[in-house]
Amino acid sequence: MSLKTPTRTTAAEARHPSNSAQGSHRPARALAVLKKNTSGLVVLIILSVLVVLPLGLVLLAAFSDSVPRPGSISLGGLTLSNLALLATPEAFGALVNSLMVGTGSALIALLIGAFLAFVCARSDAPWRKFIFFIGMAPMFIPALVGALAWSLLSSPSAGYINILLRDLGIDAAINIYSLPGLVFVLGIFYAPYAFLLLHSSLSMMNADLEEAATVHGAPLRTMLRTVTLPLALPAILGSAVLVFALTMENFPVAQVIGNPAGVDTLPTYIYRLMSATPAKSNQAASVAVILTVALMAVTVIQQRIINKRKFTTMTGKGNRPRQVPLRKLRWPFTLLAVGYFAVSVVLPMLALLTASMQATPFVSSISQLLEANSLSFAKLLEVLGSNDFQLALKNSVLVALIAAFAGTTLSFIASYVRYRTKSRTGRLIELVAMTPLAVPAIVMGIGLLWTWLLLPLPIYGTLAILAVACVAVFLPQGYRGVSASMLQMDQDLEDSAVMLGAGRARSVVDVTLPLMRVGITSSFLLFLMLSMRELSASIFLFTSNTRILSILVFDNFDNGQSQAAAAVSVLYCLVIGILAVIAQKAGGERKTKS
Amino acid sequence: MKISIQNLQLKYGSFTAIENLNLDIEDGEALVLLGQSGCGKTSTMRCIAGLEEPTSGRIIIDDIVVFDSEKGINLPPNKRNVGMVFQSYAVWPHMTVAQNVAYSLKRKKLATKEIDERVTEALTLVGLDQFAERGASLLSGGQMQRVALARSLVMRPSVLMLDEPLSNLDARLRDRLRVELREIQLKLGLTCVYVTHDQHEAFALADRIALLQGGRIVQMGAPRHMYEAPASASIAHFLGVSNIMECTEITAADGQTAARIAASDLTIHATQPPAQAALSPKVCIRAEDLQVTAAPTGSVNSWPGTVRVAGFQGNDVRYAVELEAGPELDVLGGLKRGEQHNVGDRVWVTVNAREVQILPAEVFA
Numbered sequence: 001m002s003l004k005t006p007t008r009t010t011a012a013e014a015r016h017p018s019n020s021a022q023g024s025h026r027p028a029r030a031l032a033v034l035k036k037n038t039s040g041l042v043v044l045i046i047l048s049v050l051v052v053l054p055l056g057l058v059l060l061a062a063f064s065d066s067v068p069r070p071g072s073i074s075l076g077g078l079t080l081s082n083l084a085l086l087a088t089p090e091a092f093g094a095l096v097n098s099l100m101v102g103t104g105s106a107l108i109a110l111l112i113g114a115f116l117a118f119v120c121a122r123s124d125a126p127w128r129k130f131i132f133f134i135g136m137a138p139m140f141i142p143a144l145v146g147a148l149a150w151s152l153l154s155s156p157s158a159g160y161i162n163i164l165l166r167d168l169g170i171d172a173a174i175n176i177y178s179l180p181g182l183v184f185v186l187g188i189f190y191a192p193y194a195f196l197l198l199h200s201s202l203s204m205m206n207a208d209l210e211e212a213a214t215v216h217g218a219p220l221r222t223m224l225r226t227v228t229l230p231l232a233l234p235a236i237l238g239s240a241v242l243v244f245a246l247t248m249e250n251f252p253v254a255q256v257i258g259n260p261a262g263v264d265t266l267p268t269y270i271y272r273l274m275s276a277t278p279a280k281s282n283q284a285a286s287v288a289v290i291l292t293v294a295l296m297a298v299t300v301i302q303q304r305i306i307n308k309r310k311f312t313t314m315t316g317k318g319n320r321p322r323q324v325p326l327r328k329l330r331w332p333f334t335l336l337a338v339g340y341f342a343v344s345v346v347l348p349m350l351a352l353l354t355a356s357m358q359a360t361p362f363v364s365s366i367s368q369l370l371e372a373n374s375l376s377f378a379k380l381l382e383v384l385g386s387n388d389f390q391l392a393l394k395n396s397v398l399v400a401l402i403a404a405f406a407g408t409t410l411s412f413i414a415s416y417v418r419y420r421t422k423s424r425t426g427r428l429i430e431l432v433a434m435t436p437l438a439v440p441a442i443v444m445g446i447g448l449l450w451t452w453l454l455l456p457l458p459i460y461g462t463l464a465i466l467a468v469a470c471v472a473v474f475l476p477q478g479y480r481g482v483s484a485s486m487l488q489m490d491q492d493l494e495d496s497a498v499m500l501g502a503g504r505a506r507s508v509v510d511v512t513l514p515l516m517r518v519g520i521t522s523s524f525l526l527f528l529m530l531s532m533r534e535l536s537a538s539i540f541l542f543t544s545n546t547r548i549l550s551i552l553v554f555d556n557f558d559n560g561q562s563q564a565a566a567a568v569s570v571l572y573c574l575v576i577g578i579l580a581v582i583a584q585k586a587g588g589e590r591k592t593k594s
Numbered sequence: 595m596k597i598s599i600q601n602l603q604l605k606y607g608s609f610t611a612i613e614n615l616n617l618d619i620e621d622g623e624a625l626v627l628l629g630q631s632g633c634g635k636t637s638t639m640r641c642i643a644g645l646e647e648p649t650s651g652r653i654i655i656d657d658i659v660v661f662d663s664e665k666g667i668n669l670p671p672n673k674r675n676v677g678m679v680f681q682s683y684a685v686w687p688h689m690t691v692a693q694n695v696a697y698s699l700k701r702k703k704l705a706t707k708e709i710d711e712r713v714t715e716a717l718t719l720v721g722l723d724q725f726a727e728r729g730a731s732l733l734s735g736g737q738m739q740r741v742a743l744a745r746s747l748v749m750r751p752s753v754l755m756l757d758e759p760l761s762n763l764d765a766r767l768r769d770r771l772r773v774e775l776r777e778i779q780l781k782l783g784l785t786c787v788y789v790t791h792d793q794h795e796a797f798a799l800a801d802r803i804a805l806l807q808g809g810r811i812v813q814m815g816a817p818r819h820m821y822e823a824p825a826s827a828s829i830a831h832f833l834g835v836s837n838i839m840e841c842t843e844i845t846a847a848d849g850q851t852a853a854r855i856a857a858s859d860l861t862i863h864a865t866q867p868p869a870q871a872a873l874s875p876k877v878c879i880r881a882e883d884l885q886v887t888a889a890p891t892g893s894v895n896s897w898p899g900t901v902r903v904a905g906f907q908g909n910d911v912r913y914a915v916e917l918e919a920g921p922e923l924d925v926l927g928g929l930k931r932g933e934q935h936n937v938g939d940r941v942w943v944t945v946n947a948r949e950v951q952i953l954p955a956e957v958f959a
């Protein structure tokens with residue numbers, strides 16, 4: 001791997017520079033410029049195939065009457081007729097639903113996240129460490145699994161909560177299969193994103209600023225309102241917009257909860273168009289373009305807010321920020337946090353476990369579940385031993401590992417070209433690497449499908465294409481992590497190895513990689529965890545031999561086999577939990593070392 | 595090894611860090627690049643090392659063209675056999691001290707025994723032989739700097755470049771290493787390029803000093819020459835001349851020059867002929883050339899004033915004397931040589947007309 005290709009000149013050539021003819025200078029220079037940019041151009045080509053080509057094909061399909069296929073890709077069939085679909089009530093309804101879902105769940109997530117962050121970072125409530133765990137824990141439950149669990153808990157006819165209500169003689173039922181239900185589920189499972197952003201903002205806040213306010217005589221309440229809140233405002237806005245973007249493009253939850261209710265959002269509408277027979281691919285593409293444009297707008301806003309945050313907030317130094325005494329509210333607040341934990345983790349997990357263990361498929365009262373022999377591990381063990389599950393597990397882990405390795409490597413090389421060479425391609429590389437942030441995963445999936453049907457490499461139908469999808473979808477997160485860690489490392493460290501006689505590549509291996517170990521492992525683990533959960537892009541790319549765990553859960557649910565879906569979900573969460581613990585261990589080790 | 599730099603220019607985007615720099619360094623010479631922070635010292639070094647690609651120009655080391663913008667020649671740093679000690683030390687925290695120092699020898703694939711010997715030798719030279727097995731992240735700033743030095747010396751480069759090699763050491767160690775560096779350089783006949791912004795260090799280490807301002811060499815010469823004849827008031831200021839005054843009018847008569855100081859009633863006499871048509875000339879006098887006495891000395895340059903500040907500095911006392919004619923002067927009075935004065939005393943400040951320099955404000959190379 002030669003990252004920087006220096007112009008080589010032999011000493012003999014160099015000693016007699018006058019030998020070379022005057023006229024040859026210009027080509028020599030052009031060649032030098034080309035060589036300086038070679039690695040950048042290679043990275044740019046890879047990124048283009050990964051990101052730009054898929055997007056281009058979706059865009060092309062949106063304005064064309066045929067799907068891009070080998071041999072049939074042309075600009076001949078250009079048409080605006082697909083756009084007519086956008087004027088239909090269905091499409092318009094899906095758009096409105098998407099916006100409502102995004103807004104509603106962003107509000108819920110923000111409320112929960114802000115509450116937990118405040119209690120955890122700035123109050124004197126008991127169990128604050130546990131509350132931090134509560135704030136993060138739902139992240140380890142894939143949204144698909146969370147949605148499945150909540151449909152088990154409160155589907156109108158057979159949901160456990162509704163059965164319980166009936167047992168108690170209460171004549172009311174919760175119907176999760178509704179727009180509010182969808183908003184609720186998305187809200188609770190995306191609250192951790194708001195929590196993490198706000199928690200870091202609240203705990204890193206420079207205590208001096210607040211103290212200045214109290215020194216000048218402001219009471220606590222006033223200080224919170226006039227100093228703390230404005231300081232946290234960018235983080236509040238930023239996290240709200242982030243959750244809006246994530247939930248608006250969310251496919252699995254909308255499909256599991258919204259579909260039975262007849263509520264379409266843009267992602268589920270796209271999926272429906274794609275899986276119709278015959279597939280209405282061009283219409284799907286035009287809806288995809290709308291969704292992408294919307295997400296891009298939101299992402300641009302979000303990046304603006306986050307960039308501003310750098311300047312307005314706080315240093316990492318200073319003493320610990322002040323704690324707000326809650327007095328009588330200490331325990332109630334903690335209980336409220338525990339209540340969220342019950343709703344987001346405990347109840348869903350219990351529901352999944354029960355569903356996978358119950359002996360009869362139909363339960364008419366909760367007491368029935370308490371009878372002897374009503375629960376058994378038989379189904380779980382059956383699933384665990386089944387070929388389907390074992391293959392999917394193997395596939396998932398393999399895909400995640402390949403994606404993590406390839407994604408981290410690509411992120412490193414892209415960051416290197418951007419920040420360590422003078423290649424003119426650097427800025428463009430960064431832009432392309434960050435683009436998937438503004439592209440819904442489901443759109444990426446469609447684009448990648450068409451791309452790899454088109455390209456002569458026989459990747460379609462293998463696990464490799466799933467790994468490619470994960471790399472493409474999660475590249476922004478990986479790239480950001482690696483480049484941040486590269487920027488923290490003084491370039492002189494690598495340069496001094498070159499001065500001591502090592503080649504560039506050798507210096508990277510000897511110095512840069514070891515010193516960036518922490519950043520690189522974090523990005524690797526991030527890729528790994530995110531890839532383990534991926535569904536939205538993979539759903540267009542798997543074949544019967546390359547099903548991964550998320551697909552297996554989705555398929556089982558889609559076919560009405562909710563017990564199998566629940567059983568796989570339980571095991572799926574277990575696998576993710578184990579990986580998380582390993583990652584945590586690795587992280588802990590790194591901390592003690594540095 | 596000889597180094598020749600021709601018409602070097604370096605731009606960062608639209609900002610020009612080095613402008614048309616020409617410099618020849620003789621074999622075995624120690625050249626010091628001296629200048630204010632941000633004037634382009636490190637950039638110049640990085641160009642010679644090959645870490646930075648100049649926008650244009652030519653660099654020849656030991657008769658080999660290592661860089662030529664016109665011919666598209668750019669030899670990579672590891673092919674130039676140039677050693678460099680970085681301003682940031684760049685000692686690798688994930689290795690021990692010995693591993694740091696041995697790195698270049700391992701790249702040359704020397705025998706383990708020879709590596710060990712040379713590493714020990716280099717570490718002894720910088721006084722770190724006790725620390726060989728210590729993790730490099732556990733060292734103090736000064737120790738790191740010495741590791742960086744040893745690491746570069748051990749590879750026996752044909753040219754050694756040092757970017758502020760002594761800046762982080764305590765005064766005693768700095769004095770010792772300054773002498774030792776000079777000894778090593780002379781013994782090995784090393785061609786050395788030092789970067790510093792400390793004029794004392796420059797005077798002690800250099801055969802020749804190149805003074806940089808805003809990416810250009812504004813004056814070059816032997817340390818003594820630089821000290822005695824700075825080319826401009828701003829160079830004089832940088833070399834530690836603390837009394838610099840603007841003058842409005844310069845008259846010359848029978849070998850004497852008289853300069854009238856702006857915004858005051860003061861006239862200062864000099865033996866030096868006035869610089870021809872210099873733009874906004876300034877009078878420059880070193881603090882150590884001024885003398886404070888309780889009584890007038892009868893010299894042409896003897897003015898009454900009052901002591902405003904007297905700062906004890908060990909060997910001498912630094913006075914700020916406000917002249918009755920207006921300006922305040924910075925004076926260094928030797929404790930052993932002269933009298934002592936207290937704040938508020940009325941004193942006379944005298945300077946020999948030969949020590950007074952009248953210089954243009956700036957020169958442009």
Ligand SMILES: Nc1ncnc2c1ncn2[C@@H]1O[C@H](COP(=O)(O)OP(=O)(O)OP(=O)(O)O)[C@@H](O)[C@H]1O
Pocket residue numbers: 606609611629630631632633634635636637638681791
């Ligand atoms: N990578 C870069 N990009 C843009 N500007 C730069 C870069 N490196 C240096 N500069 C600018 O070039 C000028 C010269 O920098 P250089 O590092 O050579 O200064 P210096 O003389 O070594 O200063 P110091 O004594 O502070 O080390 C400075 O104004 C600096 O801001």
Ligand SMILES: [Mg+2]
Pocket residue numbers: 635636637681757
């Ligand atoms: Mg510097």
